[in-house]
Amino acid sequence: MANSGVDKGRRRVLIAATSVVGAAGVAAVAAPFLNSWNPSARALAAGAPVEVSVTKAEPGQLIRVIWRGKPVWLVNRTKDMLDTLAGLAERLKDPTSEEHPEQQPAYAKNLARTREGKEQYLVLVGICTHLGCSPTYRPELAPADLGADWKGGWYCPCHGSRFDLAGRVFKNVPAGKNLQVPPYYFKDEKTILIGEDGGKA
Ligand code: FES
Incomplete structure (x- = not known):
């Protein structure tokens, strides 16, 4: 609802x-x-920044907002979800965000793809880097249609691209880049402003 x-x-x-x-x-x-x-x-x-209260997202939940006419996701990742990230490097095209640094601000060029100390909260532009569909959030472990090694992430229904729980693209799919992390900062402990760096880039 x-x-x-x-x-x-x-x-x-x-x-x-x-x-x-x-x-x-x-x-x-x-x-x-x-x-x-x-x-x-x-x-x-x-294109004004959009304010989002992180309290709206339950653990594991994704909430959607619109920024500059684009869907933007805020995901409240659990510890189990964050723990999946380190073991995936071999299966990803750009696991350390080196190849396409433009896909995130410098402060989010890390394993969690977030601001330091706020790894729980992932912010992504919800547009597939292949041809622009909006991927489907699939946080569950090993669903039948995605396979036994699926640890959660996004699946793009248009041409089958897959992304992990940090928005990093898998190998052997049409999309070439990780999902984009927009500029954002924490205005206070509970509030994210999406669309601005807050002078702390
Ligand atoms: S638009 Fe997502 S896989 Fe093609």
């Missing part, structure tokens, strides 16, 4: 964003339209 609320919100933002593009070429019409538009929706479409 929580997701459907987010989805509705996303639809609203997308509809609003589409309307702005349509109005942009007709300045006389655009001005009154923009004046009447909800200021927070306008800020979101323009």
